[in-house]
Amino acid sequence: MAKATKKQALGRGLSALLKDPENDIQSASDKNADKVVGNIVELDLSSIEVNPFQPRSNFNDEALQELASSIRELGVIQPITVRKLDFNQYQLVSGERRFRASKLVGLETIPAYIRIANDQESLEMALVENIQRQDLDPIEIALSYQRLIDEIQLTQEKMSERVGKKRSTITNYLRLLRLDPIIQTGIRDGFVSMGHGRALVNIEEKDDQIALYEKIVGENLSVRNTEKAVKEYQEKKSGSGQEPSTETKEQKKSKISPEFITKSVTRFTDYLDVKVDIKATEKGKGKITIPFHSQEEFNRLKKLITGE
CATH class of the missing domain: 1.20.5 (Single alpha-helices involved in coiled-coils or other helix-helix interfaces)
Known part of the structure; x- marks a missing residue:
């Protein structure tokens, strides 16, 4: 109990430091930055704004009320993470449920870790943080992966390293975005x-x-x-189950893809994340068909193929 009290007092002391205009910390190299960045600081809830980059859009009211009850009894156990915007102004990076629940309870301050980050870093931190949570639904996770690809320009390989997930797992989530919106909602x-x-x-x-x-x-x-x-x-x-085909052996043979095609189809499909159809003759002539279902998917494929 004594340790917790001392830690809380330290947080209040750092909070006072941040409210001093002469100690307006804007970068990690500023004076006293080492005392604040990475430490737990008690911040006024009124000085914190929600993160516009927050990938999570659904907040269960019942679960939020349960968290509020827990905070009313025990306080905020796990600090939120914020980034500094301006003098005594901060933006949430992670912990919006704790932030919302603390407001419901009527708290005036909340323990927070302070980060110095630009918009792109803030977006990446928010997305990666949320992907690693256990209570996101599959579509929220898929949308977060897609935003990392679109807005941070991460490849699936780099994203796999960043979030600690297999590339195949990421691909399976992303494929859900090809479902009709009604099914995604379901x-x-x-x-x-x-x-x-x-x-x-x-x-x-x-x-x-x-x-x-x-x-x-x-x-x-x-x-x-x-x-x-x-x-x-x-x-x-x-057309399975229809009348038997009258094709000759030679005609059927001509439809069999050469070995160099069959070995490459999977690589095309994995890289583009769509079912690529490749047809070719034994002489090597053929065509590649790449389907897309929306302008967004077309733009994604164009960027992967052309780099633009």
Whole structure:
């Protein structure tokens, strides 16, 4: 208890230091910056603004009230993280639930770690911090990954290193953004799981996605049954089960892709994160088909291919 009191007192002392105009710290090299940056400081809630880069958009009211009750009884155990904007002005990097709950309780101050960061660093810190949380829904995580790609210019390989996730895991999340918005909302609201979404994303037609989604919800289909339904859909779409083909052996042989194609299809698909179709003759002539479903996806593919 004595240690906690001493730590809190230190935080109040640093807070007073920050309110002194003569000690307006703007960079890590400024005088007294080492006393503040990285330490816990008691900041006025009124001096903190929410982070416009916050990737999280859903805050469960019931869970927020439970956190508020805990803070009322025990205080804020885990400090929030902020970045300094101006004299006695700060912006949240992480900890918006604690910030909101503290306001609900009526607290005037909150313990915080102070960072010196520009907008891009703040965005990256907020996104990475939130991705590593346990209570984000799959779509929020996917959107955070996409923002790291679009706004921080991280490749999936670099992002894998930064957030400590396998590249295949990141790809699986990003593929969810190819689902119809209605299904994305269903995942966020818990009507279907990420597993259901991963199966549905293999259906390209949005109307067909929604039709199967409604069946999943209406009949409470499991992920395995959903995968089976998607497979049946794909077989029906490709014409399986129709009359036997009258193609000659030579015609069928001409449709078999050369080895140099079959070895490369997976690499194309993994790199572009879309199902690439490559057709070629044994002589090496052919075409590459790259599908896209929106202007945003087209721009993403163009940037990956051309670098622009």
